[in-house]
Amino acid sequence: APPSSEIVLRVSGLTKKYGKRTVVDGLDLAVRRGEVFGFLGPNGAGKTTAIAMILGLVASHAGRIEILGHDVAQGYGPPLRRVGAIVETPAYYPYLSGRDNLRLIALARGGIPAGRIADVLAMVGLRGRERDRFSSYSLGMKQRLGIAGALLHEPELLILDEPSNGLDPAGMVEIRELILRLAREGQTIVLCSHLLAEVQQVCDRVMILAGGRAVA
Numbered sequence: 001a002p003p004s005s006e007i008v009l010r011v012s013g014l015t016k017k018y019g020k021r022t023v024v025d026g027l028d029l030a031v032r033r034g035e036v037f038g039f040l041g042p043n044g045a046g047k048t049t050a051i052a053m054i055l056g057l058v059a060s061h062a063g064r065i066e067i068l069g070h071d072v073a074q075g076y077g078p079p080l081r082r083v084g085a086i087v088e089t090p091a092y093y094p095y096l097s098g099r100d101n102l103r104l105i106a107l108a109r110g111g112i113p114a115g116r117i118a119d120v121l122a123m124v125g126l127r128g129r130e131r132d133r134f135s136s137y138s139l140g141m142k143q144r145l146g147i148a149g150a151l152l153h154e155p156e157l158l159i160l161d162e163p164s165n166g167l168d169p170a171g172m173v174e175i176r177e178l179i180l181r182l183a184r185e186g187q188t189i190v191l192c193s194h195l196l197a198e199v200q201q202v203c204d205r206v207m208i209l210a211g212g213r214a215v216a
């Protein structure tokens, strides 16, 4: 489906300071349902800090965040239940299988239908390897399992912060193809990256961040 006019994430005037340094500076953005929105910028541009504020992991100094029409100032709980995210490398139990790691997330979240674990494993191309220990996975497989975990509760918005971090070219292709497949199924995605090529190949729209400000 083409992107609709519905805004699933709206950020206005978002600002964060560490000491005297402003690392996110009056950021405005709007993400439409069904689009892949790229958040591009060099290391230190403020991408992770902005995402961490959107997810309620870091406090902001100013600004407004609306997720699926909810102002997070009214509480993060209800809107975040409809968001899935991975921030850099997801941490899983190394000695458990991929499937058992997902079972733990499903238990912790609650309300995940029994068949959903098999569905997300298929979506990320890990069927057949789900009984193998997490520690035996390649980095690309680990990252795909991370995305599977973020998809378990069928989030309306998926936020991926540097999903290709540390991956070799083949691993990057795996992640790119997965993002494109999810996008074709209508998944709304925010993709943070410092890699122009990655963003260029999968995103509908891109914001370029530098020094905490949107420059393009």
Ligand code: ATP
Residues within 6 Å of the ligand: 018, 023, 041, 042, 043, 044, 045, 046, 047, 048, 049, 050, 194
């Ligand atoms: P990267 O791709 O390297 O993760 P980024 O665009 O995500 O880069 P951030 O991690 O958001 O950038 O960092 C933005 C700026 O904020 C950097 O200058 C960083 O040093 C600073 N910063 C981040 N977290 C903290 C912190 N807890 N205390 C002090 N400064 C911080």
